[in-house]
Amino acid sequence: DIQLTxxxxxxxxxxxxxxxITCRASQGINNYLAWYQHKPGRAPRLLIYPATSLKSGVPxxxxxxxxxxxxxLTISSLQPDDFATYYCQQVYSHxxxxxxxxxxxxxx
Amino acid sequence: xxxxxxxxxxxxxxxxxxxxxxxxxxxxxxxxxxxxxxQAPGKGLEWVSSISGSGDTQYYADSVQGRFTxxxxxxxxxxxxxxxxxxxxIYYCAKYxxxxxxxxxxxxxxxxxxxxxx
Numbered sequence: 001d002i003q004l005t006x007x008x009x010x011x012x013x014x015x016x017x018x019x020x021i022t023c024r025a026s027q028g029i030n031n032y033l034a035w036y037q038h039k040p041g042r043a044p045r046l047l048i049y050p051a052t053s054l055k056s057g058v059p060x061x062x063x064x065x066x067x068x069x070x071x072x073l074t075i076s077s078l079q080p081d082d083f084a085t086y087y088c089q090q091v092y093s094h095x096x097x098x099x100x101x102x103x104x105x106x107x108x
Numbered sequence: 109x110x111x112x113x114x115x116x117x118x119x120x121x122x123x124x125x126x127x128x129x130x131x132x133x134x135x136x137x138x139x140x141x142x143x144x145x146x147q148a149p150g151k152g153l154e155w156v157s158s159i160s161g162s163g164d165t166q167y168y169a170d171s172v173q174g175r176f177t178x179x180x181x182x183x184x185x186x187x188x189x190x191x192x193x194x195x196x197x198i199y200y201c202a203k204y205x206x207x208x209x210x211x212x213x214x215x216x217x218x219x220x221x222x223x224x225x226x
Contacts, residue, residue, distance in 0.1 A: 034212050036153075043200060043216035044145075044153065055214075087153050094209050095167045097143070097155035 002026055002090050006100035012108040017078045021103045023071040023088035031067045032091040039084045048073065049091065083107055110134040110215065112201050117220035124191050124224070130184040130201030130217050141204040142184045143213065148197040156199070157186065160208050191224045198222075
């Protein structure tokens with residue numbers, strides 16, 4: 001199975017900060033990576049797929065980068081609504097779907 | 109509004125069974141591949157099972173293989189048997205964006221709590 005490792009697991013930041021979350025795959029997955037935002041009590045929200053393509057309706061302060069085994073999610077200027085947990089998910093293997101362990105973004 | 113409406117969760121003893129359902133609102137599930145994803149208390153998202161748009165192909169995580177069965181008609185279902193403590197959590201149904209070969213989820217249910225406890 002393809003393993004995904006996110007870092008950091010916890011990220012403390014302030015409004016207006018630029019933050020980056022990384023996701024490393026255990027094998028090359030081209031650009032078959034998605035990013036989700038998840039808030040408590042809410043359904044996860046698709047932000048980016050494939051690795052660098054922002055989903056329609058997602059604010060442009062979000063961006064995705066990388067390919068192969070190293071990926072990133074960057075928020076250019078944190079807004080209050082952005083504090084949540086973020087997950088990467090590999091889309092390379094359709095038979096065994098895996099998520100990263102999550103990165104909780106909290107207010108400093 | 110396009111939604112997925114979940115039902116069927118609750119409290120069950122270890123070894124018991126539950127059946128979750130996920131009904132579409134504002135659209136039809138026809139031809140869309142679907143999946144179940146869960147989140148154990150304090151943990152991250154874990155894929156559980158997927159079913160193709162035609163219903164003829166199913167995949168399962170190793171942790172539920174042989175105990176859970178995914179199925180579909182006009183709704184999506186998950187029959188969960190021989191439940192264990194570690195099956196507790198919030199279960200989400202999720203719709204594939206397009207292709208069965210690219211499991212990206214663009215619509216999720218609101219989540220359904222399953223608690224396995226004696």
